Amino acid sequence: MLIRRDPRSGELAFCLCWSPGRVPLSELVRVAGTRWCIKECFQTAKGHAGLDHYQVRHWIAWHRHVTLAMLALAFLAVLAADGTPARTAQPNQPPRGTDPIDLTVPEFRHLLGALLIPTDISPRRLPHW
Structure with a gap:
């Protein structure tokens, strides 16, 4: 079982993992992270594209x-x-009020x-x- 904590809200999300063979923890975390990314994409599609x-x-x-x-x-x-819009060559500079x-x-x-x-x-x- 993997447990993920949202750093902003502290909310916990659980993911039950199974594999027929031994898998490193880093691979389980990568696959679970991909799953959450896909879930957020579907939530966006529900809200903005009428899914x-x-x-x-x-x-x-x-x-x-x-x-x-x-x-x-x-x-x-x-x-x-x-x-x-195209940004200046200094990405660490905050945008000015006139920037798009x-x-x-x-x-x-x-x-x-x-x-x-x-x-x-x-x-x-x-x-x-």
């Missing part, structure tokens, strides 16, 4: 919905990564929704939301 908003009765429809939701999240993540901020996945989702759903807001005012 948990399905009402299907068949495997094929569910599979299509999950594939489309994960593709939407990947698209938003690539936009967020690509939209990161990094847009996150929820902000890109909001901007795309505003662009794709017609509203009474002009495109020039859209960046000022």
Whole structure:
């Protein structure tokens, strides 16, 4: 059994591990850490790409919905990564007040929704939301 403590909240998470052969502790920790990373990715997909908003009765429809939701999240993540403004050569310097901020996945989702759903807001005012 592995026990993981969140350094910020002190919350404990448990993971029961089994392997048919002997595995070093470092390998168990690596695999368990990968599992928690994947879990956080699915939580993000539920919140931002609608992964948990399905009402299907068949495997094929569910599979299509999950594939489309994960593709939407990947698209938003690539936009967020690509939209990161260029920083100065000194990464340890704090950003100035005039520097552009990094847009996150929820902000890109909001901007795309505003662009794709017609509203009474002009495109020039859209960046000022």
